[in-house]
Amino acid sequence: MAPLDTTGEPLEILLPRIEGAAPAAAIAAYNAWLAENPSSPQRFAAWFNLGVVLAQSGDRAAAMIAYRQALSLKPDLHQAQVNLGLALEAEGRADEALALWSGALQPNEARLPLLNHQGRLLETRKDYAGAERALRASLLIDPRQPDVVQHWSHLRQKGCMWPLDGGGIPGLTPDALALLGGPLGALALTDDPALQRRIATAWIDRKVPAAPERLAPVQGYRHARIRVGYLSSDFCRHAMGFLIAGLLERHDRSRFDIYGYCSTDEDRSDLRRRIVSAFDHHVPIGHLSDEAAARRIRADEIDVLVDLNGLTRGARLAALRWKPAPVQATYLGYVGPVPIPELDWMICDSVVVPADQADHYAPRPLPLDGLYQANDDSAPPPAPASRTDEGLPDDAFVLACFNNFYKITPDVFAAWMRILHGLPKALLWMTDDNATGIANLRAAAQAAGIAPDRILFASRCDPQRYLARLGCADVFLDTFPYNAGTVASDALRMGLPIVTLAGRSFASRMAASLLTAAGLTEGVATTLDDYVAAALRYGRDPAALSAARAALSGGAWLRSGGNAEAFTRRMEAALSAIRL
Template sequence: MARLDGAAPEDGIAAYRTWLGGNPVSPQRFAAWFNLGVLLGAGGDRQGAMVAYRQALALKPDLHQAAVNLGLALEAEGRAEDALALWQGALQPDEARIPLLNHRGRLLESRKQYAEAERTLRASLLIDPQQPDVIQHWAHLRQKGCMWPLRGDGIPGLSEDAMALQGGPLGALALTDDPALQRRIGEAWIARKVPPAPERLAPARGYAHDRIRVGYLSSDFCRHAMGFLIVELLERHDRGRFEVFGYCSTEEDGSDLRRRIIAALDHHVPIGLLSEEEAARRIRADEIDILVDLNGLTRGARLGALRWKPAPVQATYLGYVGPVPIPELDWLICDEVVIPPGQAEHYAPRPLPLGGLYQANDSRAPSLPAITRAEEGLPADAFVLCCFNNFYKITPEVFGAWMAILRRAPQAVLWLTEDNATGIANLRAQAEAAGVAAGRIVFATRSDPSRYLARLGLADLFVDTFPYNAGTVASDALRKGLPIVTLAGRAFASRMAASLLTAVGLPDGIATTLDDYIEIAAAHATDPARHARARASLADGAWARSIGDTAGFAVRMEAAFERIRLAP
């Protein structure tokens, strides 16, 4: 079958239809139907494309390319179960199984069917272990589903070091508290995903504006943890000295918070439909003095735009609490608790410690519903240990510590978020294996932000995860007067809660070993007087005077901006 390179799509479609009509018994009809499906799909005729792919598969059942494309079309139609069934049953030679397995694993993961997704991606890796993106998803699936040990039986052909380096930067924060290893993992990911740009756009010496032009770059200007933290800082910037731009690739969610964020910007610049180069050139055209990336190595990041160096000074802040080793970034905004001076050499870009707590917050008091323990399925007289972090942050070591605390405090229960069914089943099984009744773990259903905050007021003690601590959730817990026990390690992510506890004046909740962590938490659960003292220290506006002092935080952030404006 001849290719139709260079022809207009409609001409190609007509040509294939004509050929098919004139060649009813050709052995190449399967190829014509497949090519017709590709052209119809590219032209927006999804139904016609699906008919063509089915015809191709009827003629050649092992044409895995047609199975892949038909499954993607079914997925786009909202027929996920049909897509999964098709990919599961598709015939193909062994060397062609990989794309079918990978698409099936991806879709299963998106539906939170983690156990089946993990098995599917492992099958793909057993065929070809040299698939970094598949390794990243497989490893993170095991974290999210609490499938322990985290690397299972390993993957033949992959060393422990190779699996770690290809496990992805987000998973790395919950895998190790070694910032040097986190940096290596980030470097490996960037090398695969974000090539250097061909030129630097911003003038090295910067600009001479009367007001410093600060650009915030984010995909999370919405009802997202980042949005809740950053909104009041945007509102409080001194407009006599700063002009605030927001470069936004956020999907519209219609929320009050999004409207508030956009209103807080002097210039709201949507860049979601722009290429990385186009976004960078738009930032350069605005002559931004300091560009602050709010994503880091997280979903939605515009790292390619940063690599064009569209601003003379570029910093990363808050979105990813670890090294972001892109040469075009100049600063990592932090504080001296999350990145102690002795660890600074392991980070890229170089740390920029603020004069106090690194974390921005919104001081506005939210309106919360009145809820009871009974409504949340909690025993009225229990001592409630709470952790509302995502499951992928829960490690076997931390969960083992929680079980040790529950064994020492028979009246206590553990309250977790209902993250996913695979993780819930595995955690219950691990509890039983540790000699703790599975019924002593209560799972809170997903809820809106106001109910989530109200729930924190029902708990007695927040028990943190390690090596990836709570950040926003820890601040919320302290705001609700809930004491925290955290384990502080070496890396930024493993010191976030320690920074918050230091700021609010409750350092007794900071442990440096797992045994100390267990002892402190067990003391809270069994010594009412000690627990009451911690509660009292958080009363009478302690959070508002420290963590929630956004006016003071804005002054400190602006002082840092003025220091770095001409000193990249």
């Protein structure tokens, strides 16, 4: 999360800025002014301005001294408190930064940046309860802060702070709270694709203005091989990277020329090296502006540009708005509407976007002939894990859900508690996501009459151990309205049956699509009562569970939905069809 409000400009209203001066000259000028004016009431501004210039020149230590001098003369100078705190944070002294910001006494309008920075920094430390309190305090002063509303709302989702609206924010209607909650949070808030589209549109209107011109020719190109560009910030050890690697490697090079437009941070992983090697042309664009990135894509005459971020972190939507390719599609990274007019298609399938919901989406849905999700079938299965090694009792019925906490809603958690009441020997096994969420989930279980020790939390681990863990469970319980995606296909790969609830939106039908591809649709429910009943059936009927496991045994998933070769041919057929 980027800083919500950063003060980094000199205080021109208090002391005339030294215009056009190089940093060294400006530093010398401010020092000279301070030496010549030992009694001026404007000295605090000069010290602050000196701190800004020193920081901009890279001398953080001297800048901190200057900010402290400014504060010694004017203790309520909130700009100096903000900037000094940011410098302390950059030095790795986060506790000192938090103490400085929380101890500042300011009028309400000056407290906003201090509270917002507290919230931002506490969120990076996964202190979601503290971050939520800071941002809520900021919104109680001024609710007209869309970015703060978005982060506050998502913090409550991540920390399982229910009710999710926190009892409301004075000055914001429930509809306004929903619209400002952000596109990622929207997928876990509602299964209404029309509302998801409204939320995404509101975010795009604030964040991604239209570009001044269209770069690609309307009529397209006529290349002998179709030039396909994949655009992403996640060509690394990221869920998208694990899914997409097999597709990139298997493209038919006699028909397709594959470009990778990459703004990924280097993680030096084997997966990243594999993905980069799979491109015919690897084009780093992380250092380029959005316009420059768009012009590079245009110069390469890409026929079809496939955006793999959508509305997730690292997206280059502003580059897409230049329309650098004649055909542009969004795929995989964000499973909801991405309503910018420069996108032509959203790659999906007929299960995740049924025909009666297609009109709610933008861009236009492009259903593949079969499962929408790419998978990599080249990795060998991990060595089996043991329940003993994972701290699980051998005689328990283990219900697993390794989804992120923000996907868990009060209704789904209540359904899980009903399942645990109906299966006295069952345990719920989850990921150790964050301390705030764990505390709140345990409290909610206690309130529902379930002993908190019936919920176990698995620590984060490497991908192979995570896959092996899935084999230790009996049933995977999905979340709603934001289903498991990569995690669901991993569960099926490891022979773990899934119980899911399918709604109206793409995000709420991902597991249903995966189960349909696996031929195991008895795990797909359409009401919460049916969802509970399906889980109870697996827990009470060993024959039903054995049949489901048998359907997934012997690598069945890799021969069906997880078949990367078959998926690549389906994707290529779709890309060929939409090329101009």
